[in-house]
Structure formats: structure tokens, C-alpha cells
Amino acid sequence: MDNPLTPPVLADPVxxxxxxxxxxxxxxxxxxxxxxxxxxxxxxxYLQVARLGNTVMARTxxxxxxxxVLAGHLDTVxxxxxxxxxxEGDVIYGCGTSDMKSGVPLALxxxxxxxAPWYDVTYFFYECEEVESERNGLNLxxxxxxxxxxxxxxxxxxxxxxxxxxxxxxxxxxxxxxTGVRAHSARAWHGVNxxxxxxxxxxxxxxxxxxxxxxxxxxxxxxxxxxxxxxxxAGNVIPDHCEVVxxxxxxxxxxxxxxxxxxxxxxxGYDVRLTDSAPGALPGLTAPPAVEFLAAVARAGDGAxxxxxxxxxxxxxxxxxxxxxxNFGPGDPNLAHTREERVEIPRIRAGARALREWLA
Ligand SMILES: [Zn+2]
Numbered sequence: 001m002d003n004p005l006t007p008p009v010l011a012d013p014v015x016x017x018x019x020x021x022x023x024x025x026x027x028x029x030x031x032x033x034x035x036x037x038x039x040x041x042x043x044x045x046y047l048q049v050a051r052l053g054n055t056v057m058a059r060t061x062x063x064x065x066x067x068x069v070l071a072g073h074l075d076t077v078x079x080x081x082x083x084x085x086x087x088e089g090d091v092i093y094g095c096g097t098s099d100m101k102s103g104v105p106l107a108l109x110x111x112x113x114x115x116a117p118w119y120d121v122t123y124f125f126y127e128c129e130e131v132e133s134e135r136n137g138l139n140l141x142x143x144x145x146x147x148x149x150x151x152x153x154x155x156x157x158x159x160x161x162x163x164x165x166x167x168x169x170x171x172x173x174x175x176x177x178x179t180g181v182r183a184h185s186a187r188a189w190h191g192v193n194x195x196x197x198x199x200x201x202x203x204x205x206x207x208x209x210x211x212x213x214x215x216x217x218x219x220x221x222x223x224x225x226x227x228x229x230x231x232x233x234a235g236n237v238i239p240d241h242c243e244v245v246x247x248x249x250x251x252x253x254x255x256x257x258x259x260x261x262x263x264x265x266x267x268x269g270y271d272v273r274l275t276d277s278a279p280g281a282l283p284g285l286t287a288p289p290a291v292e293f294l295a296a297v298a299r300a301g302d303g304a305x306x307x308x309x310x311x312x313x314x315x316x317x318x319x320x321x322x323x324x325x326x327n328f329g330p331g332d333p334n335l336a337h338t339r340e341e342r343v344e345i346p347r348i349r350a351g352a353r354a355l356r357e358w359l360a
Contacts, residue, residue: 003036010040010112013352014092014345016105021085021094027075027131030054034074037108037125046115047123050148054127055137057148058111064120068289069154069318069325070111070355071138072104073129080339093342098331102343103157106329106351110359117359119289122151129314133278138314146321153289154318155355158309159331162301162347164294165309166218166326168316170280172248172259173227176201177271182233182240191238195231198242202226204266205246213251216283218308220251224266245275249310252280252319281316283308284324293358297328300354328354 004023009015025033034054041049041058049058054074059067076096085094092102104125111123126137133139141148158165178198183191210222224246231242246267250259256277264272284290285306294306309315309327318325330347 003039005036005040005108010109013105013109014348016109017092017097017102017343017348018085018087020101020105020108021092021096022083024079024083025074025076025096026078027128027135030074030127034125034127037074040108040112041123044112044115047111050145052141052144053137055141056125057122057141059122060117060120062116062120064118066152066289067120067122067150068359069122069124069149069151069323070107070157071124071126071154071314072100072107072157073126073137074104075128075130076101077130077337082339082341090345091342092345093340095341097343098159098333098341099336100158100329100331102331102348103159103329103351105348106355107157109352110355114356114360119359121359122148136314138317142317142321149318149321149323151318151323153284153287153293154315154323154325155293156313156315156325156327157329158313158327159329159333159336160309160327161332162330162350163304164297164306164326164328165313166216166283166285166306167220167252167281167319168309168311168313168327169220169222170250170252170254170256170259170278170316171312172250172256172263172277173275174246174248174260174263175273175275176244176246176267177273178242178244179271180238180240183238185236185238188238191240194239194242198229198231198244201244201267201270208266211251213253215251215253216285216306218283218306220308221310222251223247223249224263250280252282255279278312279316279320281319281325284319284326287324290324290326296358297354300357301350
């Protein structure tokens with residue numbers, strides 16, 4: 001195999017970013033990139049390597065007191081005429097430059113060049129993060145080999161623009177149904193209009209005041225919103241059924257069950273059906289390896305304080321297993337999945353410096 005991840009490339013996180021970006025790996029098509037990564041890791045005698053599908057795991061077994069995880073997904077969203085990568089000044093453009101092929105090289109560079117890190121380290125390079133959870137490489141590992149995920153602390157290399165994205169919010173979707181009585185619209189007084197009844201549901205949403213919760217110094221700002229509405233039978237029928245889909249983004253001090261109870265409370269008197277939910281993750285900034293990590297990031301970067309991660313990320317999978325986890329990566333999260341996706345080279349270098357100082 002002609003592996004583009006050569007020793008000089010592995011030694012330089014910026015060159016490694018470009019090399020990873022230039023191997024196209026849209027979700028479901030990560031095999032070649034996973035093969036390249038696996039080969040690099042298997043060449044290192046100090047790493048124990050295993051693979052599940054297109055997810056590659058490598059770990060040191062140095063008998064250190066603590067173990068940390070560095071994890072990054074290999075896949076990207078579909079290419080948008082933005083490959084191969086190009087460099088303009090201090091900026092690399094291309095699919096995955098932010099999410100997250102500028103984060104993955106920070107871990108791969110360390111795995112390839114640091115035989116005796118300060119903590120034992122488990123590295124994950126995983127598949128299918130950008131698609132449904134059923135295919136997510138970390139989710140598959142959690143089911144097949146949960147022991148691979150055992151650690152005291154985990155860093156996910158998702159884009160945070162060089163800051164620390166602590167924990168994450170939970171997310172829940174539910175369908176609130178209003179009912180009425182069907183009738184001919186020419187004699188509407190014989191019926192009860194379920195669409196009109198939905199006005200009260202929308203009114204409760206409009207009046208709703210979302211919480212702001214501060215945990216470990218990070219503010220999590222909640223939201224409860226309608227994200228869909230459907231109803232109507234025909235142009236001459238008073239409808240007897242209307243559904244409002246709501247999405248609740250909740251701070252990690254609430255469990256999924258508490259979040260569900262809250263939504264049921266808000267829509268008391270209505271039929272509320274839960275369609276899906278995912279737990280949040282506490283920031284976990286007080287675990288000893290996290291404290292040292294934050295200090296290393298502050299020394300290497302711009303020293304911005306940790307902020308709450310407001311989207312849902314795979315940190316929640318670690319949190320569910322009792323492993324504190326946070327997000328840290330050079331890319332700008334607002335550029336993820338865009339045609340103009342790019343990353344600033346100094347941020348890659350700062351991220352690499354922080355991780356090296358923390359682990360090497
Ligand atoms: Zn990502």
C-alpha cells in the first residue's frame with residue numbers, strides 16, 4: 001500500500017492535516033484512510049492496535065496510574081467541490097479541514113511520535129460520526145468492546161477553534177398532539193378544529209423561558225422549540241388531528257428522564273410522545289488529568305476559558321460510561337460542513353503544542 005502518511009508527514013501536524021484532508025473519506029468510505037492509519041500505528045511497537053470495522057484503536061500499556069483517551073472521527077460530510085486541499089497564506093482550505101481533519105492529526109502525530117506519554121493513552125480513529133448513531137464507530141465500540149473505552153478522562157478532537165468545549169447539552173424530541181372532531185367545513189360548528197387547538201401549544205412555547213445553567217464555570221443555555229408542525233385532512237374538512245414536533249436542548253445537570261418529565265410538564269393536558277433523546281455530558285473539568293490539560297491549553301493557546309459545548313457530541317458517550325470528556329480542536333465549528341471549510345495553520349500548531357506539553 002502506498003501510504004501518504006510517511007514519517008516526515010507524521011512528524012508535522014500541519015503536513016499531516018493536508019495529507020488527511022487529501023484522502024477523501026466521506027462517511028461509509030473511510031476504509032482506505034483507516035487502512036493507512038492502522039498501518040502507521042501497527043508499525044509502532046509501543047502501541048497495542050485493534051480494529052472494529054473502520055475504527056482503529058491503539059493504546060500504550062505503560063502501567064501508568066491514569067489513562068486518557070484521544071479520539072477523532074475519520075469521516076467527513078460529502079465533498080463540496082473543495083478537494084484537494086489548498087493553502088492560502090496561513091490557511092488550509094478543503095473538506096474536513098475544520099471537522100475534524102485538523103483535530104485528528106494532533107492525536108495521530110502524538111501516537112506516531114511519543115512512545116512514552118505521561119499517561120497511558122488510548123487513541124481512537126473512528127468511522128461514521130457524521131451519520132446516524134447506529135453506524136457511529138464509537139457507538140459500535142461501546143457495544144462490542146466497552147472495555148476499550150475505559151479511561152479517567154477523554155478528549156474529543158472536534159472543532160472548538162482552539163478553546164475547550166466542555167461537556168455537551170442533551171437533546172430530546174417529542175411530538176405534542178392536539179385532537180378535535182372532524183366535520184364538513186361548511187358546517188364547522190359540528191366539529192372541533194385540532195389545528196386551532198395547536199395555537200395553545202405554540203403559545204406555551206412562545207412564553208417559555210429557557211434556563212441558563214452554570215456548571216464548573218460554563219454556561220449552558222437551554223432551548224425548547226417547535227421544529228415541525230403537521231395537520232390537515234382535506235380542503236373541506238375540519239381537522240381532528242395536529243402534531244407539533246418539539247426539540248428540547250437541555251443542560252447536563254438534567255438526566256434524560258428529568259428532561260422528559262419537564263417537557264411533559266410544559267405540555268400538561270396534551271398527549272406527548274417521546275421520539276428520541278440523547279443525554280448531555282457534564283463538563284468534567286475537575287478530574288486531575290483535565291486540570292492539567294486545561295493548564296497546558298492555557299499556556300499554549302490564547303488562554304480563553306473553557307466554554308460549554310452547546311451541540312451534542314460524542315463526549316456524551318464517554319460521560320455515559322462515567323468518563324469525563326471534553327472537546328478540543330483547532331477548527332472553527334461554524335465552518336464545519338460548509339463549502340468554505342478551512343483552518344488556520346497557527347491554530348493547528350498551538351493545539352499540537354498543548355497536547356504535546358500535556359502528554360509528552
Ligand atoms: Zn466532527
